[in-house]
Structures are given as structure tokens and as C-alpha cells.
Amino acid sequence: MPSxxxxxxxxxxxxxxxxxxxxxxxQWKAHGFTSQVYMEAVANLNRMSQLLHRAIEDELxxxxxxxxxxxxxxxxxxxxxxxxxxxxxxxxxxxxxxxxTNTIDQLERKKLVxxxxxxxxxxQVIATITxxxxxxxxxxxxxxxxxxxxxxxxxxxxxxxxxxxxTGFRAAYGxxx
Amino acid sequence: MPSxxxxxxxxxxxxxxxxxxxxxxxQWKAHGFTSQVYMEAVANLNRMSQLLHRAIEDELxxxxxxxxxxxxxxxxxxxxxxxxxxxxxxxxxxxxxxxxTNTIDQLERKKLVxxxxxxxxxxQVIATITxxxxxxxxxxxxxxxxxxxxxxxxxxxxxxxxxxxxTGFRAAYGxxx
DNA sequence: CTTATATCAGTGCCACTGAAATTT
DNA sequence: CAAATTTCAGTGTCACTGATATAA
Numbered sequence: 001m002p003s004x005x006x007x008x009x010x011x012x013x014x015x016x017x018x019x020x021x022x023x024x025x026x027q028w029k030a031h032g033f034t035s036q037v038y039m040e041a042v043a044n045l046n047r048m049s050q051l052l053h054r055a056i057e058d059e060l061x062x063x064x065x066x067x068x069x070x071x072x073x074x075x076x077x078x079x080x081x082x083x084x085x086x087x088x089x090x091x092x093x094x095x096x097x098x099x100x101t102n103t104i105d106q107l108e109r110k111k112l113v114x115x116x117x118x119x120x121x122x123x124q125v126i127a128t129i130t131x132x133x134x135x136x137x138x139x140x141x142x143x144x145x146x147x148x149x150x151x152x153x154x155x156x157x158x159x160x161x162x163x164x165x166x167t168g169f170r171a172a173y174g175x176x177x
Numbered sequence: 178m179p180s181x182x183x184x185x186x187x188x189x190x191x192x193x194x195x196x197x198x199x200x201x202x203x204q205w206k207a208h209g210f211t212s213q214v215y216m217e218a219v220a221n222l223n224r225m226s227q228l229l230h231r232a233i234e235d236e237l238x239x240x241x242x243x244x245x246x247x248x249x250x251x252x253x254x255x256x257x258x259x260x261x262x263x264x265x266x267x268x269x270x271x272x273x274x275x276x277x278t279n280t281i282d283q284l285e286r287k288k289l290v291x292x293x294x295x296x297x298x299x300x301q302v303i304a305t306i307t308x309x310x311x312x313x314x315x316x317x318x319x320x321x322x323x324x325x326x327x328x329x330x331x332x333x334x335x336x337x338x339x340x341x342x343x344t345g346f347r348a349a350y351g352x353x354x
Numbered sequence: 355c356t357t358a359t360a361t362c363a364g365t366g367c368c369a370c371t372g373a374a375a376t377t378t
Numbered sequence: 379c380a381a382a383t384t385t386c387a388g389t390g391t392c393a394c395t396g397a398t399a400t401a402a
Contacts, residue, residue: 015268015353016265016268019347019352019353020268020269020271021347022353023269024252024255024269027255028255030255031255033318033322034322035322035323035325035326037333037337037340038325038326038331038336039321039322039326040336040340041328041331041337041339041340041343042229042326042327042328044339044340044343044344044347045222045225045226045229045339046229047271047347047352048343048346048347049222049223049226050271051347051352052219052222052223075201078201078204078205078207078208091193091197092197092200093197094192094197094224141210144212144216146212148212148215149215149216149218149219150215150219151215151218151219151346153346153349153350154215154218154342154345154346156214156215158345158346159214159215159217159218160218161338162218162221162222162339162342163214163217163218163221165335165339166218166221166225167221168331168335169225169328169330169335170196170198170221170225170228172330172331173228173330175196175228176192176195176196176198176199
């Protein structure tokens with residue numbers, strides 16, 4: 001069953017009874033602007049991202065994490081030793097180096113992660129997940145799985161199709177080898 | 178032809194020769210976490226959003242707009258009178274009311290939009306696009322069409338399929354009537 | 355009196371730049 | 379010497395909360 005909605009605008013705002021994305025697309029076409037098929041896909045995709053982001057943040061909030069914190073934590077959880085140099089984390093999470101510093105600061109304050117030196121390369125700082133961090137990573141992951149990462153209501157077939165199209169795009173774009 | 182890449186991480190960072198998204202998915206599955214199909218779709222979707230956002234911002238930067246500014250401007254451009262109350266803009270753009278205030282401030286400073294009162298409802302403030310604003314809206318739209326809104330390289334068939342799946346999701350989610 | 359509109363003050367977050375210190 | 383790693387200071391932007399003034 002589809003997730004019961006409730007909001008459609010930014011948080012709690014009604015939308016004058018029409019679909020703002022559909023309206024934007026209609027106007028784009030009505031004015032004869034080009035690249036209509038792509039504009040339509042991107043407008044829908046942006047809106048979907050907005051909805052997913054909110055669904056995920058709402059689900060993580062009671063767990064006490066935001067999404068970047070969750071991603072960093074689960075990345076550490078997934079490694080053998082439960083630790084990784086900060087630079088490597090940034091590349092894996094595709095976030096800015098200073099963002100990693102900030103995120104690890106936040107997780108360290110919550111006692112979910114510890115900082116430590118790397119004897120092999122003394123330029124590096126290594127983040128290590130704590131026992132509490134491991135429990136939190138599982139708890140948060142379970143919460144996200146419970147709503148299918150925000151896609152609750154979508155068929156597995158559609159989800160697979162989505163993955164297929166996007167991975168194809170990313171490959172053509174040169175996002176990965 | 179696909180857009181030539183150049184970056185893969187946040188801006189200019191190399192990725193240790195592997196796909197960070199694929200790696201996260203691989204680990205998710207290796208640890209037996211549930212909702213794998215959806216996790217995979219959302220991970221890819223998030224990465225795609227990141228790439229699209231950067232492509233669009235890079236394209237708009239020489240025009241002198243960021244994406245929220247562009248969206249507000251083109252929304253006004255599309256109306257008959259070239260004007261709209263700020264509250265209505267927020268609902269159409271699905272952004273927070275204070276964000277509309279800020280964005281209109283920015284556009285007003287650039288002389289692309291003017292603020293004015295609404296005689297019919299004196300609570301409202303009406304934003305009106307200027308002649309320069311209209312030229313800028315067309316210029317920016319042309320720039321975005323030139324890269325297919327960031328989807329340059331994707332087949333029209335795939336773009337249509339993407340739209341179909343996402344609109345289906347949004348409908349089931351209750352995002353629009 | 356209640357509701358709607360817009361604004362402002364202030365917080366928190368992330369992206370980014372540029373610089374610094376340390377180490378390779 | 380140059381390059382890599384992390385941190386810090388500071389800027390800009392957006393989402394959000396809570397408060398305000400005004401008007402419906």
C-alpha cells in the first residue's frame with residue numbers, strides 16, 4: 001500500500017488543488033520551450049528527491065541522526081575493522097572534505113564514533129565506530145528499510161527499472177568506470 | 178553523445194577507482210540488510226540528483242543565477258501578467274515561505290523582479306518580472322535546454338520511462354490529486 | 355477572534371574557498 | 379621540492395522555528 005501522504009508543499013502547505021510540477025511542465029510546453037522530455041523528467045526527479053529526503057529525515061529523526069550522519073555511520077559499520085580515514089570516507093560518500101570533518105565531529109559528540117591516528121600514515125585521521133554506533137547503525141537501517149528508503153508503495157519492478165535507467169545514465173555520464 | 182565527465186566526487190576528487198554508490202549497495206547486500214531493491218534505487222537516485230544539481234548550477238552560473246532563483250524567475254515569466262503573490266510562488270515552487278522572501282530579495286537586487294502591493298488583498302506582496310528578467314529567463318532556459326537539463330546523453334525513451342515511473346510514485350504517494 | 359500573508363531574527367546544515375600545519 | 383591529509387575561518391544558501399505586523 002502507498003504511504004499515506006499528508007503534505008505536498010514544503011512541510012504543511014496546501015497546493016491550491018493542483019500539481020505544481022505538472023503545472024511547470026505544462027507551462028514549459030505551452031511556451032514552446034525545447035528539451036521538453038528532459039525537462040519533464042528532471043522536474044519530476046527533483047520533486048521526488050525532495051519527497052524522499054523528507055521521508056528519510058523524518059524516519060531518522062527519532063533515531064537521533066540526520067541523513068549525512070547516518071551515511072557516514074553505516075559506511076564505517078560496513079568495513080571490516082569499523083574504521084576508515086576521513087579522506088576516504090569523503091570520497092565514498094561523495095561529500096566535501098570539510099563536511100566529513102563536521103559530520104565526524106557530530107558523531108563523536110554523540111559517542112557513536114571515535115577519532116584516532118593512523119600509524120601507517122601520520123597525516124591521516126581515522127574514524128572508528130563504537131559499540132553504541134554499531135547499535136545505532138542497525139537501528140537506523142532497520143527504520144529506513146521499514147519505509148523502503150522512502151519508496152514504500154513502489155513496485156519492485158519499477159524500482160529495478162529506475163535503477164537500470166539511472167545506472168545507465170551514470171555510466172554514460174562517466175560517473176563510474 | 179554522453180556528457181564528457183571530469184569529476185566524480187564532490188567537485189574534483191578522484192574515487193579510488195571504484196563506484197562509491199555501487200560499493201555501498203554491495204555492502205548493504207553483503208550484510209544481509211533488507212529492502213535491497215529499494216535501497217539500490219534510492220542510492221542511485223540520490224547520486225543522480227547530486228550530478229544533476231551540479232550540472233545545472235554550473236550551467237546557470239555564467240548566466241548569473243542559481244537554481245532557486247531561476248525557478249522563481251521562470252515561474253513569473255510563465256504567467257500571463259508576469260506577476261504572482263509571494264505565497265503562491267512558494268506553493269508552486271514547493272519551497273518555504275521565508276525562502277521565497279529571500280529569493281525575491283536576491284532577484285530584486287539584480288533588477289530582474291520588482292515587488293509591489295496587491296490592491297485586491299493588501300496582505301499580499303506581488304512579485305513582477307522586469308524586461309531584463311524576461312530576457313534572463315529565456316537566456317537561462319536556453320542554457321538548460323542545451324544540456325537537456327543535465328540529462329544530456331540519456332535517450333528520450335529512458336527519460337519518458339523515468340517520468341512515467343516517478344509520476345506513478347508521486348500519485349501513489351499522494352503528492353498530487 | 356481567527357486565519358492568512360509576508361517579513362525578520364536566529365539556528366542548523368551543507369558546499370565551497372582559501373589558508374594553515376603536518377606528513378609523505 | 380611538490381603533493382596529500384586534515385582542520386579552521388569565513389561566506390553563501392536553504393530549511394526551519396518562532397515571533398511580529400498587517401489585513402482579511
